[in-house]
Amino acid sequence: MDERTLLDVLVAASALTMASAMPFLYSALGEVFSQLSGVFNLGVEGIMLMGAFVSIYFASDMGLDAGLLVGVLAGIVTGALLGLVMAFVSVTMHADQGISGIGITLVGRGLSTTLFILLADGVLLVESFQPIRIPLLSDLPVLGEILFNQNIMVYGALLLVPLTAWLLRRTTWGLQIRAVGQNPAAADAMGVDVVRVRYSAVILGGAMAGLAGASMPLALTNVFQVNMTAGLGFIAVAMVYFGGWSPWRVMVGSLLFSAAYNLQIWVQVLDVKLFGETIPVNILLMMPYVLAIIVLVFARDMQRFRPQAMNRPFRRGD
């Protein structure tokens, strides 16, 4: 239509990109903690699903009607508990982390659906967090609409980026996390309790994955559906690699992937033609993933930031 200018499209797409990047941000930032401490948690997907179900069940008037904040909290606690399971299996039992993650994913998927059937009658809806216009800032041209007219959980996700960076850089605990993921033996010799640090990082990562799950029904979809994360958790893990374990770069990766998805929707909406032909939808749907692989090719230098002890259980004296 004539009144849709390119700028409008870009603003709308960017604003939606922010919102749809939110769950990636929460879970990927959580995974940064976990991986930096040396635990590769592939269970994010399952933790998110459980977080999503529990949070909406607490928040929805079709469930416990305890309010949105309690819902968010419940999601976080659920995630932390599953994080604890992951930590126990991988840190204490020394299990292979990739496989444990798949186990957690299966449990999360199965349990969330089972509980949904058991506790909810067919559908769970919630009146979710509403956008909060930040005074003055939201009146800024272009940026106002993109950045300052979102709901509180989107702001939260964005604020978590500097917070995560600060935690990792400026606190003793952050330093310990970075150390135990690189050289646990050294950290141990310096009196750092490797097991405790790893537990705390994985539990925090789990809590953030739970928060990511909560953010989906409570700040994005307003509704729960079986298996609603649909592989998003795995993409979040990929973001951590993209970002080379830096919160800022993880944010860039999450926004890029979301932007790719959003742009492909607009290509469909605007019926953009290539060589006079409509681009087949399936090709468009493939694009974010192709793009992701291409970005991985260019992000390969990030590998040097890889926590060297990742996927290696620690035992003193080994």
Added chain:
Amino acid sequence: MNAANLLPSGHRRIELTEMIGITKRFPGVVANDRVNFDVRAGEIHALLGENGAGKSTLMHQLGGLYVPDEGEIRLDSQPVDIRTPSEALRLGIGMIHQHFMLVPTLSVTENIALSRQGGPLLDLNSVRDELMAVSETYNLEINPDGFVWQMSLGEMKRLEIIKALFHGGSIVILDEPTAVLTPREVEDLFQTLALMRSRGHSLIFITHKLNEVQIISDRITVMRDGSVVDTLPNDDIDQSTLAHMMVGRELRLNLEKATLDAGDEKLRVRNLSVQNDYDLPALRGINLSVRAGEILGIAAVSGNGQNELAECIAGLRPATGGEVYLNGESILDKSIGDRLQAGLSYIPEERTVHGTIGTFTVAENVILQKHGTSRYRSGPFMNFGAIGEFTEDLISWFNILPRRKEALVKNLSGGNAQRVMVARELSHEPVAMVVERPTHGVDVGATEFIRELMLQKREDGVAILLISEDLDEIMALADRIAVIYEGSVVDVVDRKDAIADKLGLLMAGGVGQV
């Protein structure tokens, strides 16, 4: 507690540390058998023994890595129970491990801060100040904002010492601290240790190098097979007595080297330039030549390009300029396999990295380069009969233990793993060999064996390029010695004219032009 009892860092000084009747068992093995050991403030106590004698195990119990099965540890007559490294640190026991216990991606200050029991927020500035204070007091130069991965081995060792001092370091255990250091750095280290002694630290110095023991220690405890042989003051004990106590038999400390006339030039390096892993120049157009029946020793401090030189000759690293000739033929364009065919053999420095595959059996390791050759194949399959015979031959020639070709190399002791690698390389019947630190980290018996083998090969007319940081080794084996500093050959001297001190100076780059 009076002021005299305080160390410069403010920690309590421990006058007497005792380990009494320590027994530590591992399944099937008694690692420490009723060991008694003590160290006093202001003393350097050397703990001497072969690999596997139980020195490190004993000290790991003082450092909180292992808990003794029997026995007692007393600090100033107070029994203590040390269950974790942090417990040890709290008591003022700092351990400087053989392997660097540093986090490479963290800065120097962050590495130090890691061990400080501070609040939840990092106060890197105050850590940096304290760190600089320690560094000044003990004359240990360090850049507080540098990252560990950028540092030289000597710097890393300094950082380890600072770290140990930072905790008060009433007792500092040094586990083979000189293994990776240059003579110059060793000298510096010894000065630091003397300073620490004068300031009232108790120092334990684990080593198997006899000369170091004699230079630095006040008392010497010799261990063998998990037990203490004896503890003696460092008065006039001669090296051979110590060696006898340590090994339990006579050792030929000085190998006899036949006088040979070197033959034709076999290996020649001309104007060779190579880059390192960070794409920076590692070798800047060097020239070397090794003749048949000659050992050319390369003396250099780690990181001066000698490793790149070896890798380039072996074919693991491309050259950016220059040539390498084997038997007069250029080999730079040849594949690794072709170089092997042409008679080149390479014993890499890190047997766990380049040399052997830990999870492969001895048999699979000795055919690493030959597994595809017709002799060890039958049709599309590998010929396990032939491989087995070959392996068994090597096992008996090189006395590899256990005598099982199915044993996994990672389960072999370091000396035996080294034998596997050396056996494999010598089985090629080489024309020229590049040998990097062949006795690094192996016990005295294996060291003696490997050195004898190399002299044997020299007598057989093989041209050997020996790269080592151990000047003693180079002095013992080489016919000529080339010193490399920052990618250039500073000097080539005849063994007869070489003086260790001068070589050390050259290696450190101090007076390259003199």
Added chain:
Amino acid sequence: MIQIRQKFVQRSDPLIVLAPILAILLALVLGGILLLLLGRDPILAYRAMWDGAIGNPFENTTSLANTFTRAIPLMLVATGICVAFRGGVINIGSEGQLFVGALAVVALSAQVGDSLPALVYVPLSLVVGFAGGAIWGAIPGFLRARFSVNEILCTIMMNQIAIQLLNIMLSGPLRDPSANVTQSAMLPEGVWLGRMLPPTRLHTGIFVALIATVVTWLLLWRTPIGYRIRAVGQNREASRYAGISVPVYIILALTLSGGLAGLGGAVELTGVSRRMVSGFAAGYGFSGIVVAIFGRLHPLGAIPSALLFSAMVTGAERMQRTVQVHYETIIAIQGIVVLFAVSSSMWVQRRAAKRLAIDVSMSRSDENPGSGAGDVRPAEA
């Protein structure tokens, strides 16, 4: 001392065998509690599971045949994952490789029609299926070898791309012209794998799977190519020094891995569904990973492991049917099995390894296996 050490190596720990079984039992108990919460009788449910998976083979072979049928693609996928793992790369992309392998067979039959005799057609289809999966595996292999792209993530992305590719092909060029849905036409009979125990769908693909696992085992442990794959997987630097081209063998490992998954797709297609539909063989890729791990990443281990998992899944369907337990509940129980099994087996392995390691460390604790600059600098991944 040496003698003591050898005894230690040889003495096997009964827990190694017992642990996974105990883990499964424990997981089933936990699952039983979950079932009780759902208001189902766990004993009845598990009996249904047993009946569905095994039943009484002397009276009725159907259940057992179903279990075997389901194990065929799992075996192939898991064997493929073993090859990748042995080559030092992790292949999460079996699902996509399986799709592409099957899709290649559909494309073949669309080209060839019914013009070939079964004796040629069937082997050809297996080759084509293998090739399809191999290509899909070679892409992440190449990216890994050439650009150090993390293969775990790359293969996850390749799965998504394969799903879209499947949609494109089934709604476009390979669509069944007689139906208005996303499915391919029925394959010509010449390419079908025979069924051995009608009415069950146990097909001759089981021989393909068994042969493939044995051949893979021979390849890995008895040939120079396998030697090189394993050498590269265990120690890239040493392999490089041995003159082995590391990139080539990384690519080869992922290519073979993908090929075996593709073969699984081809066999499942020509033996069971005989036409490509959306939802074809869904989930085999993921289950295959678990099967491979259970089989201790050994091709021959994949055989019993695939049968065990297949029995669990096949039994689970019966459970859903007769006791009306939601399928996802069974997935949760499977997850618990995985968690228990992986922690216990690793724990047992570590226990054994620890005994050995400490034993050996006696002779090594004083030496210096890996110190020096290489140790503390960030390694290339």
Added chain:
Amino acid sequence: MTNYSAPGLRALGFLFMFAVLSSAVAVGAQDPIRVAIVAPSSIRDLSWSQSIHSSLKALQEEMGGESVLHIAYSEAMSSVSAASETLRGYAEDGFDIIIAHGTQYGTSIFDMAHEFPNTSFAWGTATDTGSDRGINNVYAYQAAAEEGGYVNGVMAALLTETNVIGAIGPIPAGDVRLYISGFTRGVKSTNPDAEVLVVYVGSFSDIAAGTTNGRTLLAAGADVLTGTSQVVVGAIEAVRSAGGYWFSTQSDQGNVWPGTVVSSQVYNWVPMLRDIIERFQDGQYGGIAYKLTLANDGLRIAFGTVDISPQMLMAAGQAVEDIIDGTVVISS
């Protein structure tokens, strides 16, 4: 709906079911008809799988409950081989009528139909009953999704103020394509100026992506939207939040989103199922290809509680009539 929240009751029900199962050997005239459904997604998906399950439940109630009509189901059978074994299992367990509620299950049905001549099979979306190949116990069924789509489209065209209408589907295929093309035809026939923007999510389960697609359409100016499959629930919520209108298909979504869903095209499988059961009792097991249409009451337009103008209602009624009497022919 099954009430799962009372475990005690469930246990009782379960015991009862077990009794039914174990007495299945003794077949008598009083035994209930036993129907099994194998569905690709959850029976609470608010769309395709829910439509058949709730139709069967409605029929059960109409016929007199559990004692007359016994229902079993296996849901979320996304794997075709798993579904295949399940279908066979139901047949072996002696179920009378087995409904394979997905095109992808067809091969499995034809594989086994001849072995169970006294079992009636039905599958859809499909037209092939196999009678040309001598199979006489398979029914095929499909829904003329385009018909209700057309009616929805007519109403949407009258409702829109921006002249921009959005449509969302999971993937461009089959039933989805039929519905969206019918919808588009309906819009164009009524308001040629209105634009229909079509987007596909690329997944059946990623409802977050569904939300994003819905919001994008809203941002593109759409005030009235439609969509099909379970992936659209997030999009409906997005529309509700924005105060727009939604048209549904497959299941009645009006009770979940009363103020937003204007009308739903409901797949009413009841007449078909009733017919299949009656024929079963008369000894006929297959051979008919059913098509749910507005004319045969297989498709119903269910209105929500949104206030709509009489003019819209009239237009919708007219469209339904036109389709039934053939004035309007919507070929896909």
